[in-house]
Amino acid sequence: MTNEIIRTEGLTKSFGKLEVLKGISTTIHKGEVVSIIGPSGGGKSTFLRCLNLLEEPTSGKIFFKGQEITSKKIDICEYRRQIGMVFQTFNVFPHMTVLENITLAPILEKKVKKEDAEAEAMALLKRVGLADKASEYPRKLSGGQKQRLSIVRALAMHPEAMLFDEPTSALDPEMVKEVLNVISDLAKSGMTIVCVTHEMGFAREISDRVLFISDGIIKEDASPSEIFTSPRDPATARFLSMVL
Amino acid sequence: MEKMIKLWERYSDVFLSGLVGTLWISAVVLIFGIILGIFVALLRMTKIKPLNIVAEVYVEILRGTPVLLQLYFFWIGLPKIMPFELSDTQCIVVALIVSASAYISEIIRAGINAVDVGQWEAARSIGLSNTHVMTKIILPQAIKNILPALGNEFISTVKGTSLASVFFVGELMTSYKTVQSATFLSLQALTIVGIIYLILNFVLSRLVKLLERRLQVSD
Numbered sequence: 001m002t003n004e005i006i007r008t009e010g011l012t013k014s015f016g017k018l019e020v021l022k023g024i025s026t027t028i029h030k031g032e033v034v035s036i037i038g039p040s041g042g043g044k045s046t047f048l049r050c051l052n053l054l055e056e057p058t059s060g061k062i063f064f065k066g067q068e069i070t071s072k073k074i075d076i077c078e079y080r081r082q083i084g085m086v087f088q089t090f091n092v093f094p095h096m097t098v099l100e101n102i103t104l105a106p107i108l109e110k111k112v113k114k115e116d117a118e119a120e121a122m123a124l125l126k127r128v129g130l131a132d133k134a135s136e137y138p139r140k141l142s143g144g145q146k147q148r149l150s151i152v153r154a155l156a157m158h159p160e161a162m163l164f165d166e167p168t169s170a171l172d173p174e175m176v177k178e179v180l181n182v183i184s185d186l187a188k189s190g191m192t193i194v195c196v197t198h199e200m201g202f203a204r205e206i207s208d209r210v211l212f213i214s215d216g217i218i219k220e221d222a223s224p225s226e227i228f229t230s231p232r233d234p235a236t237a238r239f240l241s242m243v244l
Numbered sequence: 245m246e247k248m249i250k251l252w253e254r255y256s257d258v259f260l261s262g263l264v265g266t267l268w269i270s271a272v273v274l275i276f277g278i279i280l281g282i283f284v285a286l287l288r289m290t291k292i293k294p295l296n297i298v299a300e301v302y303v304e305i306l307r308g309t310p311v312l313l314q315l316y317f318f319w320i321g322l323p324k325i326m327p328f329e330l331s332d333t334q335c336i337v338v339a340l341i342v343s344a345s346a347y348i349s350e351i352i353r354a355g356i357n358a359v360d361v362g363q364w365e366a367a368r369s370i371g372l373s374n375t376h377v378m379t380k381i382i383l384p385q386a387i388k389n390i391l392p393a394l395g396n397e398f399i400s401t402v403k404g405t406s407l408a409s410v411f412f413v414g415e416l417m418t419s420y421k422t423v424q425s426a427t428f429l430s431l432q433a434l435t436i437v438g439i440i441y442l443i444l445n446f447v448l449s450r451l452v453k454l455l456e457r458r459l460q461v462s463d
Contacts, residue, residue, distance in 0.1 A: 054365050081371030091366035095384045104380065105370040150366070157370055 003030035004066070005161050005192050006051060011060035012216075013046050020046045022216035023060065028161065033193045035203035035224070038213040039239055044196045047213060048165050051194065052083045065160070081109060084154030084162040088169050090146040092138040098125070098149055099134040102156045110157070117156070124152040128182050144175030148182055161192035168199060200244055204228050212236045248432040255423045255433075262419025263440055269333075269405045269415055273340045274398060280341060281348030288353055299349070306346035312407055315339045319411055333413045340408070344401050351397060355390035356382060388459050395452030399445045406441075416440060 006028040013021040020043045028034055036044045049055040051062065053069070053076055062070045069079050093101050102121035106112040112120075125131045128148040138146055147167060154162060164183065168176045180202050187193055187206045197203050203210055204224045212220040212227065212235070220233045228244075231237045252259070287299035306314065318339035323330045359382050367381040409417035420437045424430050 052369060054368065077368075077371050077373050079371075080369060083369075085366075085369035087362060087366060087369075089362050091360075091362035093363065093366070093381055105372055108376050108380070109371050109373065154370060 004028070005030050005032075005064070006194075007063040008051075009061045009063075011047070011050060011062065012058045013043075013050060013055055014058045020216055021050070021057075024213070024216075024218055025060075026211065026218060026221065028192060028194055030160075030192055031190050032208050033187045033206050034195070034209045034211060035207040036194065036196045036211045036213055037198070037200065037203055037239070038211075038219075042214040043216040044213045045165050048163050048194060048196050051163055052080050052085055054085075077109070081105070081157050082160045084151075084157060084159035086147070086150050086154060086162065086164045086167050088166040090143070090150045090170070092141075092146050092149050092153070094138050097135050097137055098130065098141070101138070101149060102153050105153075106156050121152070121156060124155055127185075128152055129178075142175060143171045144178045147171065147175075147179045151179075151182055151186075155186075161194065162186065164193065164195040164197070166196050166198065168197070198243070200228070200240070212239065214239065247429060248435060251423065251427065251429055251432050252436055255419075255427075258419045258422055259416070259436060259440065262414065262416040262422075262437070263444070265413070265415035265418070266402065266405050266444070269337060269340070269408065269413070270398075270402045272337055273344050273401055273405065276341045277344030277348050277401070278394075280345035281352055284345055284349035285352040285356070288349065289356070303346045303349060306343055307350075311340075311343050311404060312410065314343050315407055315410065318342070332411050333408075336408045336411055336413050340401070340404065343404070344397070347397055347400075348394070351390055351393045352386070355386040355388075355393070358389045359385045388456075391452065391456050391459065395449060395456075398448055398452065402445055402448065403441065 004027050007026070009025050011021055011024040012019065022043075024043075024047055036048065038044050046055055050057050053062075057070060060070070061068055064079060064082070068074070069076075093104070096104065099118060099121050102124060103112075103114070103117040106117045106120070107114055122131060122134060125134055128151065130145060130148055130152075133141060133145065133149075138149065141149065151162075151167075167183065168179050171179060176199070180199065183193070183195065184202075184206045193206075195203070195207075207224045210220075210222060210224050210227045211218050212231075212233065214235050220227060220231060220236045222232070226232075227236060228240065231240060284299050284302060287295045288303070290296065315336055319332065319335045322335045322338060363381055363385065364377065367377040372380065405415050406417035408415050409421055412418055412421070416437050420433050423433045427433070
């Protein structure tokens, strides 16, 4: 796995005087599935949001396929089209049908023909078991269905990587599985994934690598079996003993 | 009552042409007030600090001074700075537009701010351009927050046009003045004009309600 997709160098982010990220350097390779775990307020979500510039880093650099995207010259919208993001709170567009949610960006920003965009959206919906909801408005969907919709909305742009920000934290327990299944299918299909999660079993199962982020730095970066069975950093061990 | 009916029979064309004046002034003020209001709201929300301040000062001045004062100000000031001739009506209409735009910009700004921040983030995350984020995602949702408040502003605007009578601009309140000075039947003429305003605003508020219900269909 030498094919790098995203690389960060000394990434920091401060909100006023509060320093949330204190220098994060890591590389995500093509096809890699990376889970980020760690205590609340440790900077996991902020780090993830920096990766598609929803948060502007205070200092440090981010590279996408070797190109610096933290540079001022980069078209941020163009970059974001290549990185999908799924939010804890779904953020589906309530004023559009399920199908329109998916076809909107491809039609507007990639100039895909409407029929083609719709055909692809239907195929994606079928893949996540929502084909029968295509013409519904999101208010008729359950939380799990909304989250699956938000995943295919991102996939419709054919991203190079997908970012997941606690995708199951806002779901009722019985809906967690249907969403995790979609993500793990995606992982198996070779998609590059960075996922902030509290689902330790899931992280262990699907990840190639797990990052433990706490106090704004990567405390540990290891394979899931290493991190879950013999964590080297005492902070990781303490955290895992509390959540497992 | 009898006098009122007689007054209406004799002067209905004066009242009706006043109503026409009120209607067109209101329509022009609302249309251009909304356009200017959107522009001011955008200035207040851009990331460019000096523009924010300019827009904020604009809104504060217009909200903090009486509309009648603003009308005088434009009526006297505008012809002085314009290279071409301006009628009283034109000056007053411009003043009313400027005044309405301040209130409308605040309504629009509040409506946009009320849209969940997650909608902005999701729209950006799929790579929509800034214009598309606004026109396809934020504004269609903001309009539902904006419309009820804008309905109130419509009614205030219609009533506010009555101030133009101070400058004898052709509208309903001016037609009251015309009839009153011809007949000295003040109360009766006022009542007629009042009833016309009441009907006008009642119809307007129903229309806005109807539109609100239409928009609620999608959620």
